Amino acid sequence: MNYESNTTVPSRIQAGVSxxxxxxxxxxxxxxxxxxxxxxxxxxxxxxxxxxxxxxxxKILGAEIDRVYLRWGLQSxxxxxxxxxxxxxxxxxxxxxxxxxxxxLAAVKSECGLSEQERKN
Numbered sequence: 001m002n003y004e005s006n007t008t009v010p011s012r013i014q015a016g017v018s019x020x021x022x023x024x025x026x027x028x029x030x031x032x033x034x035x036x037x038x039x040x041x042x043x044x045x046x047x048x049x050x051x052x053x054x055x056x057x058x059k060i061l062g063a064e065i066d067r068v069y070l071r072w073g074l075q076s077x078x079x080x081x082x083x084x085x086x087x088x089x090x091x092x093x094x095x096x097x098x099x100x101x102x103x104x105l106a107a108v109k110s111e112c113g114l115s116e117q118e119r120k121n
Contacts, residue, residue, distance in 0.1 A: 006075050009107040011100065016079040019104045021111050022072070032112070035068050066105055067093055073108030 005025070011017035022028060039061060046058035070093055080087040082095050092101055 007111065011079075011103060013099050013103050014080070014097075017100065018078045019107050020075040020078070021104075021107050022075055024112055028072075029112075032069075032072050035072060036065060039065050039068065069108050069112070070101070070105050073111060074104050077104070 004023070006020045006022050009019045009021055011019070043058055043061045043065065046054050046061060049055065049058070070089060074089040074092070077087040077089065077092050077100075080092070080096070080100065082091050085091065087096060089104075092104060
């Protein structure tokens with residue numbers, strides 16, 4: 001048996017772009033849970049808050065969680081240059097097109113086994 005620890009996902013948005021996404025393993029699941037646990041608890045608390053300020057902080061925290069997922073699961077990006085340089089997961093998150101960021105994030109969350117509703121959060 002030859003097990004590949006990542007999978008390649010072609011972009012549906014941009015021809016020629018693809019993402020190398022880490023496959024879930026026991027160790028990687030533990031690592032991800034450690035990274036997201038505290039942030040997710042704070043997010044849940046803020047989402048329950050009635051003020052606009054709490055809701056804004058919840059949106060910011062949700063975006064931070066998305067960045068954690070992307071850093072955790074996106075191993076590389078192929079077929080995309082950002083400012084003349086080959087795209088990396090970090091440059092995709094920081095300077096890349098938001099639609100490709102969201103597509104890569106969805107691929108990572110799908111590999112994590114998250115439902116469609118969980119992927120939206």
